Amino acid sequence: MEEKKLKILYIEDDIEDFFIIKESLNDIDGLDFEIEQAQTCEKGMARLAKNEHDVCLLDYRLGNSTGLDFLNTVNAFLQPTPIIFLTGQGDRNLDVEAMKAGASDYISKNRIDGVTLERTIRHAIERKKYEGQLLEVQDELTMAIMEIKDNQKKLIEMENLKSVRELAGAVAHEFAQPLQALSNYVSLLRNGTDTEKYITKSEDMVGRIAELTENLRNITQLSKKEYVDTQILDINNLKKENKLDHPNRVLILDDEQIILDTLLEMFEIRGFECSGVSNGEEALELVKKHDFDMIISDVNMPGMSGPEFFEKVKAMGNTSTFIFLTGYEITDDVKSIVNMADGLLNKPVVFDHFFTKLEEINSVQIV
Numbered sequence: 001m002e003e004k005k006l007k008i009l010y011i012e013d014d015i016e017d018f019f020i021i022k023e024s025l026n027d028i029d030g031l032d033f034e035i036e037q038a039q040t041c042e043k044g045m046a047r048l049a050k051n052e053h054d055v056c057l058l059d060y061r062l063g064n065s066t067g068l069d070f071l072n073t074v075n076a077f078l079q080p081t082p083i084i085f086l087t088g089q090g091d092r093n094l095d096v097e098a099m100k101a102g103a104s105d106y107i108s109k110n111r112i113d114g115v116t117l118e119r120t121i122r123h124a125i126e127r128k129k130y131e132g133q134l135l136e137v138q139d140e141l142t143m144a145i146m147e148i149k150d151n152q153k154k155l156i157e158m159e160n161l162k163s164v165r166e167l168a169g170a171v172a173h174e175f176a177q178p179l180q181a182l183s184n185y186v187s188l189l190r191n192g193t194d195t196e197k198y199i200t201k202s203e204d205m206v207g208r209i210a211e212l213t214e215n216l217r218n219i220t221q222l223s224k225k226e227y228v229d230t231q232i233l234d235i236n237n238l239k240k241e242n243k244l245d246h247p248n249r250v251l252i253l254d255d256e257q258i259i260l261d262t263l264l265e266m267f268e269i270r271g272f273e274c275s276g277v278s279n280g281e282e283a284l285e286l287v288k289k290h291d292f293d294m295i296i297s298d299v300n301m302p303g304m305s306g307p308e309f310f311e312k313v314k315a316m317g318n319t320s321t322f323i324f325l326t327g328y329e330i331t332d333d334v335k336s337i338v339n340m341a342d343g344l345l346n347k348p349v350v351f352d353h354f355f356t357k358l359e360e361i362n363s364v365q366i367v
Contacts, residue, residue: 076102280304
């Protein structure tokens with residue numbers, strides 16, 4: 001099968017740099033490509049909007065604008081075409097800013113060669129393709145979990161109400177955990193983390209959700225009944241007095257190892273110093289030995305529950321910001337305790353929304 005010609009858009013105002021890149025690609029044996037130059041941000045935006053290219057190369061210096069301005073203007077995360085940031089500055093902070101703004105990768109002009117450039121382009125295209133597929137799966141699963149929650153609501157009017165509510169909560173929790181992990185993996189892929197590793201893990205989560213869905217088919221076909229919506233705690237009603245100028249050290253407690261690992265990675269990527277444990281006893285020992293600016297804890301865990309852990313922490317006089325995470329409905333017997341925390345977020349958590357909520361609680365910007 002004949003390979004498709006690689007179509008490249010290069011947004012670069014310097015014609016000499018354009019030909020240098022073109023010649024570097026010409027050095028790659030067997031690479032069939034065509035490259036188009038856009039010499040201004042405006043022309044680049046117009047060409048990118050047509051979605052006719054496989055990849056976009058973006059220079060940092062663009063007349064009165066910069067490549068960072070371009071990334072922010074076009075909302076690079078949502079672009080179907082991967083964008084590779086090129087700079088001659090050799091500034092790691094600049095490269096990191098480009099990745100945060102949505103660039104798929106970055107490369108320094110000072111160290112560029114045909115092989116490196118071709119490999120970077122190939123990996124950026126593959127990463128963007130996988131990211132798009134994962135986002136589609138995440139949207140489908142989000143809709144599926146909404147349907148399941150709707151069925152859970154209708155079960156609450158059946159006999160043995162308490163048992164049914166426990167079953168409904170367990171179902172939501174079982175689906176929320178793999179969906180949370182999948183959401184975490186998408187966020188990690190956006191940050192340029194190990195693509196193959198998290199694609200494999202994401203496929204495992206999709207398989208786990210498919211198995212759960214198959215097991216619940218009979219339950220979701222029960223007759224419909226109307227009932228009053230169950231109460232879900234609103235984080236906006238749980239705001240307490242602002243405590244932190246900038247939360248640097250975080251303790252995360254979750255008995256689901258997959259969720260714990262990805263939470264730790266996301267916080268570390270954003271510059272936090274993190275500790276993570278899977279049970280309340282270990283978490284208490286860490287609180288006794290170290291000072292944490294923020295503590296994030298699951299509500300329902302074997303052994304010591306999240307609310308029990310919270311009470312023990314506060315009994316020690318600890319003033320850390322405390323946030324609960326849960327995939328269950330909050331039951332009446334612990335609701336008053338949960339209300340005393342600084343916040344509650346329901347799984348699955350989308351990370352952009354998650355860090356936005358943290359900013360609301362602390363009234364600081366978390367980057």
